[in-house]
Amino acid sequence: MRQECLIMGMPITVEVVDVNATQKFFDKVFAYFSAIDERFSTYKPSSEISRINAGKIVAADYSPEMQEVLALCKETTLLTSGFFDIINREGNIDPSGLVKGWAIRNSAALIDRAGYTNFYVEAGGDIAVRGDNADHEPWRVGIRNPFDPRCIVKVIGVSNVGVATSGTYLRGQHVYNPFQKQAALTDIVSMTVVGPDVYEADRFATAAFAMGAEGINFIARLSGFDGYMINAQGIETMTPGFAQYVIEEK
Amino acid sequence: MKKFFLCAVVALVFGFYVWQTRAPSSRVVDFSPVVLPSPPVHTPSPPAVPTGKYRDGIYTGSVADAFFGNIQVAAVVRSGRITSVNILEYPNDREHSIRLNSDALPRLISQAVRNQDAQVNIVSGATDSSLAFRASLSSALAQAKN
Numbered sequence: 001m002r003q004e005c006l007i008m009g010m011p012i013t014v015e016v017v018d019v020n021a022t023q024k025f026f027d028k029v030f031a032y033f034s035a036i037d038e039r040f041s042t043y044k045p046s047s048e049i050s051r052i053n054a055g056k057i058v059a060a061d062y063s064p065e066m067q068e069v070l071a072l073c074k075e076t077t078l079l080t081s082g083f084f085d086i087i088n089r090e091g092n093i094d095p096s097g098l099v100k101g102w103a104i105r106n107s108a109a110l111i112d113r114a115g116y117t118n119f120y121v122e123a124g125g126d127i128a129v130r131g132d133n134a135d136h137e138p139w140r141v142g143i144r145n146p147f148d149p150r151c152i153v154k155v156i157g158v159s160n161v162g163v164a165t166s167g168t169y170l171r172g173q174h175v176y177n178p179f180q181k182q183a184a185l186t187d188i189v190s191m192t193v194v195g196p197d198v199y200e201a202d203r204f205a206t207a208a209f210a211m212g213a214e215g216i217n218f219i220a221r222l223s224g225f226d227g228y229m230i231n232a233q234g235i236e237t238m239t240p241g242f243a244q245y246v247i248e249e250k
Numbered sequence: 251m252k253k254f255f256l257c258a259v260v261a262l263v264f265g266f267y268v269w270q271t272r273a274p275s276s277r278v279v280d281f282s283p284v285v286l287p288s289p290p291v292h293t294p295s296p297p298a299v300p301t302g303k304y305r306d307g308i309y310t311g312s313v314a315d316a317f318f319g320n321i322q323v324a325a326v327v328r329s330g331r332i333t334s335v336n337i338l339e340y341p342n343d344r345e346h347s348i349r350l351n352s353d354a355l356p357r358l359i360s361q362a363v364r365n366q367d368a369q370v371n372i373v374s375g376a377t378d379s380s381l382a383f384r385a386s387l388s389s390a391l392a393q394a395k396n
Contacts, residue, residue, distance in 0.1 A: 013372075015371075081311075120371070120372060122372050125373070125374050125375035126374070127372055127374055129372075133371050139371050139372060140368070140369065140370045140371045140372070141370060141371065141372045141373070141374050142366070142368070142370030142372070142373045142374070143373075143374050143375075144373055144374065144375035145363065145365060147363075148365075149375065151365045151366075152365065152366045152368065152370060152373070153363045153364065153365060153366060154363075154366060155366050155368045155370055163374050164374070165374045165375055167375065192374060216358060217358075220358065230363055234362055234363050235360055235361070235362055235363070236360065236361060236362070236363045237358050237359065237360045238358065238359045238360075239358060240357060240358070240359065243359070247368065249364065249366055
């Protein structure tokens with residue numbers, strides 16, 4: 001059974017292959033995403049993050065979830081030497097680059113705990129997959145062609161990983177190099193990361209994209225992660241381990 | 251004592267540089283260009299020229315508290331730009347600890363993108379989040395600033 005909801009400004013899709021998933025259960029999963037949106041949406045003035053940016057909450061009063069997310073953001077900033085950062089051009093805190101993958105991971109854990117073993121959760125192009133699809137094969141994930149979003153340039157077969165793609169083609173240039181903030185990032189247009197979980201894949205895809213062409217080397221150095229990058233000239237570059245996921249091209 | 255410490259840092263940095271440069275270069279397989287279907291290719295505006303904000307070299311940052319443990323990074327600067335970052339130390343006590351490959355940099359595989367004619371269950375595409383970054387002042391980069 002598959003359902004889609006529009007939350008956090010993006011379509012969120014959940015498919016559970018196991019036959020006994022109920023409507024009530026799907027509602028519970030989407031309710032989790034709604035709660036995340038209520039807390040972390042920078043578009044909602046009533047959210048905790050908006051109130052923090054307005055100076056209405058002191059650090060000691062942050063919710064445990066907010067503290068956890070901000071600590072993870074700090075760690076990611078250090079790990080990527082600043083290429084991942086949550087202060088935007090206006091000087092406000094915007095952790096959404098990490099929250100999405102983190103929330104998908106948490107929702108997948110929620111579905112795990114309920115005993116389901118074949119499912120996926122997808123939000124805005126980032127995916128957590130478990131087990132097999134309805135054809136009893138690894139989930140077939142298509143990577144969008146950054147030059148023509150109607151087309152797919154790569155198909156990978158995955159079972160228990162996270163997949164995240166960072167790119168520029170949907171909303172224009174919104175990922176910045178923190179060390180040259182006013183310069184547009186133009187040398188690469190898409191960075192896909194496959195890793196043990198979607199939270200890790202998401203935050204590293206974000207940072208790797210900001211690094212430009214060197215980002216694929218950053219991913220190559222991370223044990224257990226693989227990457228697939230497309231540059232502005234239409235050349236794709238893969239880490240060697242990425243090939244294990246690729247389904248035979250036609 | 252100061253001299254000894256300086257020599258030790260230089261030796262460490264030099265040793266790191268040597269370790270970096272033994273890695274093989276990427277192999278590029280250049281297929282003939284692919285004709286993509288309409289609409290026309292999105293051509294971004296030309297990139298801004300880097301202003302050489304950082305001095306060339308390899309800079310090792312201080313050990314920093316990353317909440318879950320310690321992190322230490324080294325940044326490599328060439329032509330005024332950060333070309334790579336290396337993780338020297340990372341917390342080991344986390345459930346999902348990240349390990350660095352101890353091997354040389356793996357060979358990357360490059361070719362022209364080609365559209366696939368295949369059915370898929372899910373599509374992975376660009377994130378929509380309004381990601382924002384600021385210049386982080388890790389100690390490695392503070393040392394590198396002009």
